Amino acid sequence: xxxxxxREFLTGTVGVLIxxxxxxxxxxxxxxxxxxxxxxxxxxxxxxxxxYPALHHMERxxxxxxxxxxxxxxxxxxxxxxxxxxxxxxxxxxRQWKSILSAMRAILGDAGA
Amino acid sequence: xxxxxxREFLTGTVGVLIxxxxxxxxxxxxxxxxxxxxxxxxxxxxxxxxxYPALHHMERxxxxxxxxxxxxxxxxxxxxxxxxxxxxxxxxxxRQWKSILSAMRAILGDAGA
DNA sequence: GTATGATACCTTGCCTAACAAGGTATGGTG
DNA sequence: CACCATACCTTGTTAGGCAAGGTATCATAC
Numbered sequence: 545x546x547x548x549x550x551r552e553f554l555t556g557t558v559g560v561l562i563x564x565x566x567x568x569x570x571x572x573x574x575x576x577x578x579x580x581x582x583x584x585x586x587x588x589x590x591x592x593x594x595x596y597p598a599l600h601h602m603e604r605x606x607x608x609x610x611x612x613x614x615x616x617x618x619x620x621x622x623x624x625x626x627x628x629x630x631x632x633x634x635x636x637x638x639r640q641w642k643s644i645l646s647a648m649r650a651i652l653g654d655a656g657a
Numbered sequence: 658x659x660x661x662x663x664r665e666f667l668t669g670t671v672g673v674l675i676x677x678x679x680x681x682x683x684x685x686x687x688x689x690x691x692x693x694x695x696x697x698x699x700x701x702x703x704x705x706x707x708x709y710p711a712l713h714h715m716e717r718x719x720x721x722x723x724x725x726x727x728x729x730x731x732x733x734x735x736x737x738x739x740x741x742x743x744x745x746x747x748x749x750x751x752r753q754w755k756s757i758l759s760a761m762r763a764i765l766g767d768a769g770a
Numbered sequence: 771g772t773a774t775g776a777t778a779c780c781t782t783g784c785c786t787a788a789c790a791a792g793g794t795a796t797g798g799t800g
Numbered sequence: 801c802a803c804c805a806t807a808c809c810t811t812g813t814t815a816g817g818c819a820a821g822g823t824a825t826c827a828t829a830c
């Protein structure tokens with residue numbers, strides 16, 4: 545379900561997306577890929593080449609912390625969770641996202657509703 | 658009112674923004690800058706270095722056409738309007754934008770509402 | 771027994787959009 | 801005369817998203 549428009553619209557949203565998912569619970573990267581796809585009914589298809597570097601970057605920035613856990617089958621999984629700084633960032637980003645949303649609505653008229 | 662977050666969130670939205678403004682009426686670039694700022698109550702501060710290249714690109718792509726008109730005072734203004742192709746594009750982009758919006762809502766939970 | 775696909779992690783290199791910072795020109799206001 | 805708002809534009813940098821590759825484990829199918 546990867547269409548050409550994904551990219552232009554997705555740009556900049558990946559950060560908020562990760563922060564929001566991790567606000568709910570700790571998750572591993574592969575799980576995030578599936579969750580994003582499932583919840584958007586296939587509209588989003590987060591790419592691995594986008595997600596992994598983003599996670600590493602956010603970990604370096606002190607927003608996330610990672611912990612390996614064994615799984616019943618297959619390779620161990622690397623679970624990410626929010627640090628205190630990450631939780632503050634999540635809150636802040638969400639507020640910003642809302643403000644951008646309403647601004648877009650104002651500019652687009654009913655088109656953005 | 659330029660804040661650091663503008664960029665990440667704005668990415669990819671400029672195209673839709675232009676198409677939507679021009680759906681209403683022909684406008685010149687400087688006017689678009691003001692309109693975007695006014696309607697969003699200062700939340701958006703479209704940059705000239707973003708807008709002008711975007712307009713030129715969209716004109717080359719056959720989405721817009723430009724026409725110079727004299728003004729009572731100052732320099733002549735370059736009015737942009739949608740071509741037939743541009744109108745189709747505007748419709749299509751708006752639909753995509755809506756689908757992305759609802760996908761984001763689904764992922765963010767009430768955070769995106 | 772081996773091929774394939776799902777799971778699960780990762781990196782390198784390219785492309786393009788957004789921006790900062792600069793430039794030109796005109797008219798009005800202090 | 802200086803300065804600001806209007807109005808157009810360009811160049812160079814940066815950073816984010818992605819395609820395409822790679823590694824390893826396990827289950828299923830043939």
